Amino acid sequence: MKKIxxxxxxxxxxxxxxxxxxxxDGFPKYGExxxxxxxxxxxxxxxVTEANTDVVYGVSTNLETGSANYVTSIVVNYxxxxxxxxxxxxxxxxxxxxxxxxxxxxxxxxxxxxxxILRMGSKVVFPLIIMTGVYIFIHGHLSPGGGFPGGSMIAxxxxxxxxxxxxxxxxxxNFKKTESTAGSLYVIIGxxxxxxxxxxxxxxxxxxTVGALLSAGIIPIIYVLVGLKVGSELTGVITDxxxxxxx
Amino acid sequence: xIQYAGIILMLIGIYGLLTDxxxxxxxVSLNVFELGLNVFIISVGFVKDxxxxxxxxxxxxxxxxxxxxxxxxxxxxxxxIGLGTTALGLAFARRIYMKYGTLxxxxxxxxx
Numbered sequence: 001m002k003k004i005x006x007x008x009x010x011x012x013x014x015x016x017x018x019x020x021x022x023x024x025d026g027f028p029k030y031g032e033x034x035x036x037x038x039x040x041x042x043x044x045x046x047x048v049t050e051a052n053t054d055v056v057y058g059v060s061t062n063l064e065t066g067s068a069n070y071v072t073s074i075v076v077n078y079x080x081x082x083x084x085x086x087x088x089x090x091x092x093x094x095x096x097x098x099x100x101x102x103x104x105x106x107x108x109x110x111x112x113x114x115x116x117i118l119r120m121g122s123k124v125v126f127p128l129i130i131m132t133g134v135y136i137f138i139h140g141h142l143s144p145g146g147g148f149p150g151g152s153m154i155a156x157x158x159x160x161x162x163x164x165x166x167x168x169x170x171x172x173x174n175f176k177k178t179e180s181t182a183g184s185l186y187v188i189i190g191x192x193x194x195x196x197x198x199x200x201x202x203x204x205x206x207x208x209t210v211g212a213l214l215s216a217g218i219i220p221i222i223y224v225l226v227g228l229k230v231g232s233e234l235t236g237v238i239t240d241x242x243x244x245x246x247x
Numbered sequence: 248x249i250q251y252a253g254i255i256l257m258l259i260g261i262y263g264l265l266t267d268x269x270x271x272x273x274x275v276s277l278n279v280f281e282l283g284l285n286v287f288i289i290s291v292g293f294v295k296d297x298x299x300x301x302x303x304x305x306x307x308x309x310x311x312x313x314x315x316x317x318x319x320x321x322x323x324x325x326x327x328i329g330l331g332t333t334a335l336g337l338a339f340a341r342r343i344y345m346k347y348g349t350l351x352x353x354x355x356x357x358x359x
Contacts, residue, residue: 006265010258017254030250031295033315040292040317044300044309057307070300070316075323086324093331097338144301148327210302230327237334245345 043074058211066207066216067141075146076219076226080201083222084186087229091183094233097240104243114164122164129157137227141216147223151230158235162242172239175232182229189218189225249290256283270340270350274333281329285322292318 022029035041042048046055046063055063067073075083130153136143137150161168193202201218208215260280267273292315298306300316340350347355 003266006262009265010262013261014254014258018251021250021254028291030248030290031293033292033294035292035294035297035313035315038315038317040315043316044313046309055302055309057302057304068302070302070313071319071323074316074320079320082324086327089328090331093335096335100338100342142301144299146323148323211304241338241341 043070043078046073048078055210058209061207061209063207063210065203065219066210066212067219068211068216069141069143069146072141072146072219072223073216076140076222077203077216080190080222083226084190084201087183087186087226090230090233091179094237094240097237101240101243104245114166118164122160126157126160129153129160133157133227133231137223138220139213140223140227141219142211142213147226148230150227151232152234154227154231155234155238159238162238170235170239172236175235179229179232179236182225182232186222186225186229189222193218249293250287253283253285253287253290256280256286259283268352270343270352271337274336274340277336278329278333281325285325288318288322288325292316 021027028034035044039048044055045053046060046065047053048064057068065073065077067077133150133153135150136145136153137147140146140150158170161170190201193204194200196202196204203217203219205217207217214220257280260276260278260283263276263279264273267276294312294314297312297314300313300319302309343355344350349355
């Protein structure tokens, strides 16, 4: 009975959405979005206030944000405050997890013993995964990726070590210190922007040439901090999940 | 049509949330719902024949037709928050299993 009511309700909502979605004034058909009429045009021209001038890769200098990756320029520059909130949400959820599961002292035992290939293979792959993760968050302003995927990769490398070696334990204190330092530095950089150029989290460093590794002002610095913070935070989450009550 | 696919995924997620009694399945339904929403938001910014919004040595000036980067940035935020809520939900599920020995909400019951 309950399922029938649910299906009827969903059919009703679905019919409303399917028929009504293109009836909204200004909602574009799939593939026909006009970016030139949107706010994003200012982000693409890297100038949200004045007349547009063409941005050329490797040539243009001293733009509002020097990041070649537009998504990064939005996430860490134009909407950086939003990202600070996002990092805070992640921090609060990891705090909740350690409140719920962190009190146990035992370690969850693997059902079956790790075999030879996993034990040896993880030792070979571990440094490669860490290096790829670091590469991804250092190049966040030039290529796809950034602090969040890079940090998750580092945490996945730690998970691999946990799976391959039953006695392995990370020193969680150091990860906690890294995390809190990175988080505080993010806020301090924001406050420096407030002091130097009157806006919280404003890009107060010279943004350099589009496409150079050392460009885009505070964007690479913040993304490295976010990468370190997310990596150590997710490592903490994994460690908490692998704990077990001991009788 | 990708937008319809997004809406259908959302509806499947809501159906799971309404009918399932297993805590893990509720969390999975929430994730499906979120995924549908993300697909929908991304599809709003899609431009036919547009390139990915990154300046490279090939796509080297801003006069090209780019896909709208703003929905992608919003979805990046949504994915990370989804990760946080899923992890917290799974931690709650483990705690529930430790206390009651079951993940079924009917079996756990409660004082009505």
